[in-house]
Amino acid sequence: MATTPALLGALEDFTSRENWDKFFALRGGGDSFEWYAEWPQIKSPLRSLLLGAEGADILVPGCGSSALSEELYDLGFRRITNIDFSRVIVADMLRRHARVRPEMRWRVMDMTKMQFPDGSFDFILDKGGLDALMEPEVGTELGMKYLNEAKRVLKSGGKFVCFTLAESHVLELLLPEFRFGWDISIQAIASERSSKSAFQTFMVVMVKGKMGVVHKIESRLDQNAEYCNMKQANAVIHALQDEIRIRESHTSGVDVLLSLRDLQLGAIGNLKVIVPGRRRQLILGEQGSSLYSYKAVFMDAKSQAGVFAYHCGVFIVPKARAQEWLFASEEGQWVVVESAKAARLIMVFLDSRHANADMDVIKKDLSPLVKDLEPEYPEETDPIQFMMASDGVKQRDILQEVTSEITGPMVVEDVVYENVDADQSCMSEKMFRRLIFKRSSGLVQSEALLISDSPSEETDNKNKNSSTASRRKSQKKGSKNSLRIDHSYLGSSYHSSIICGLSLVASALTAAASSGEKVNTTIVGLGAGSLPMFLRGCLPFLDIEVVELDPMMEEVAKKYFGFSTDEQMKVHLGDGIKFIEESAVADHGISTHSVPNGKGSNTVRILIVDVDSSDLSSGLSCPPANFVEDAFLVSAKKFLSAGGLLIINLVARSSAVREMVVSRLKVVFEHLYSLQLEEDVNEVLFASPSERYLETDHLDEAAAKLKAMLKYPVDVESDMKNLQRLK
Secondary structure (H helix, E strand, C coil), rough: CCCCCCHCCCCCCCCCCCHHHHHHHCCCCCCCEEEEEEEEHHHHHHHHHCCCCCCCCHHHHHHCCHHHHHHHHCCCCEEEEEEEEHHHHHHHHHHCCCCCCCCCCECEEEEECCCCCCCCCEEEEEHHHHHHHHHCCCHHHHHHHHHHHHHEEEEEEEEEEEEEECHHHHHHHHHCCEEEEEEEEEEEECCCCCCCCCCCCEEEEECCCCCCCCCCCEEECCCCCCCCHHHHHHHHHHHHHHHHHHHHHCCCCCCCCCHHHHHHHHHEECCCCCCCCCCEEECCCCCCCCCCCCCEEEEECCCCCCCCCEEEEEECCCCCCCCCHHHHHHHHHHHHHHHEEEEEEEECCCCCCCCCCCCHHHHHHHHHHHHHCCCCCCCCCCCEEEEEEECCCEEEEEEEEEEEEEEEEEEEEEEEEEEEEECCHHHCCEEEEEEHHHHHHCCCEEEEEEEEEECCCCHHHHHCCCCCCHHHHHHHHHHHHHHHCCCCCCCCHHHHHHHHHHHHHHHHHHHHHHCCCCCCEECCEEEEEEEHHHHHCCCEEEEEEEECCCCHHHHHHHCCCCCCCCCCEEEEEEHHHHHHHHHHHHCCCCCCCCHHHHCCCCEEEEEECCCCCCCHHHHHHCCCCCCCCHHHHHHHHHHHHCCCCEEEEECCHHHHHHHHHHHHHHCCCCCEEECCCCCCCEEEEEEEEECCCCCCHHHHHHHHHHHHHHCCCCCHHHHCCCCCEEC
């Protein structure tokens, strides 16, 4: 019976049991139906795969009315179990096959909730089942549940055979799910030249091996070119190349940052078993599964001979203490494991996203994440123990709490940290001024160093002539007023990354400085003004214009953080996106806002986007999502049409969101670089529309040039070692 529009209309949702029952009822029984990959096309590769395995236990999930099972049965494969959640089709298939193929079994069963013991089957033959569960608008939840069940019921050494159209959203789930402990091969299925199908079918075979081992992928697509739809195959080849690069990174010996899902899939072996001395870095949490994501280190105690207080513990490290030797070094971390007396310890590092957040909220958010990392321990019934180092703040003085209609509630505070850095013995004596955004669970937006403002000789003489009581009163009253912001200090490591990335245009900056020409620099996002003030003092030939949406930010920056404006430092209050769009249009990217008399300049231009997002639903903490939309990126390219750098401070809550941003930048810009420091969640992206002004061949020399220009010390060479070229 042919498939009519009315039949297809019954299948608006491929994941609905009711829709499938309706489809099969309308279609009627008595004959087979294939969505793709007819038996004549798959017979040869499938027979080769099953050769000599006639006695094997075979599962066909989502069997529908396909002829696959009956054809295999007639070839001698008798131990076949077919499942489908449609009672209508299972009843029809039983009527058709019960007498002529009595050994074949049929069961009404949901493939995402199989009722079979672990390790029941030698082969699982999926023909379109995964594709049906993976409709883009449905997401990956059902597909992931199904694959988990398929892996569970497959025997060790068993083969999961998937006939699929290999669309990108399917491969994005399939390939990572079988990354650890599985051999994978893929080939195209030949179709008859007269076939009307516009889609190419692929056969992906996954062999269940030893957990934790990463195998290479065997691709036969190049060999299939004569009969394969190569346009569709090329997209698959690109996806395989990306997956191969990831697998190579896991086998390179480098301590790759893993996800919780990687660990669940067996990246480091069986999580239920303690492996003495096992240690790996990972990311816990992602968009949709938790409020936050966390950098963490997973450690099994080196010796399991002693008595442990806890079978599994979580040790939370606040941002203020993350760089201490005890927590930042591997050697120090093992000291913590030993002192915590835990058989397994997960050390979790808080950063700027978690600052001042309620610790009960953090623990509640972490609990389901670390539960998956809990080992099986004899007679252990106690819950996972949470431990925490203090936040390191010895003294806190709140200067102002204010609420802006745009930014929301903000706090300005002075703090003294109790911890002492290994290379700064006086750290506990230093005071820092912080600007906190409460809308982002206490995000420390800016941190500045306070230093003594040496009194003048006139003031000294006045103090000498005053009474002792008056001097004491003056000193006590003026102790806070005698401090000022040190604008040569950068409180954020990603700000240092922004500075270091200017090495990419070091020669252009040197030429401008030598000729006395100003370099147009636009910064979207003022914050407390730390970055623009540092740039003005560090590279005095920059002509800086800051675009800030919230007028209250300028007030706070000037009142509490020593921000000031002059001929080379201006503030434009308004929408940053609109500002760049208008500037890009004006004279093909020459901004009349920031160039005197509207005259253009032939020097390099710099555009820095350093804005946090109040809406985290997009998966971006920085910048807001509209700053990485195509429209803004195109405007930024026009803005930099004469040559220069777009610099974006990026904080993405998931790798998928990060990859989306990077892919958009790759489309718009000719050159793209990334700089990410291990201890920071921020990644700084550098994009340029052309090679003009770029120095990419001799970055060491370029870094040295930039360092020679800087008026303040910045470890340029060290940071530039982390620079990666993305395009």
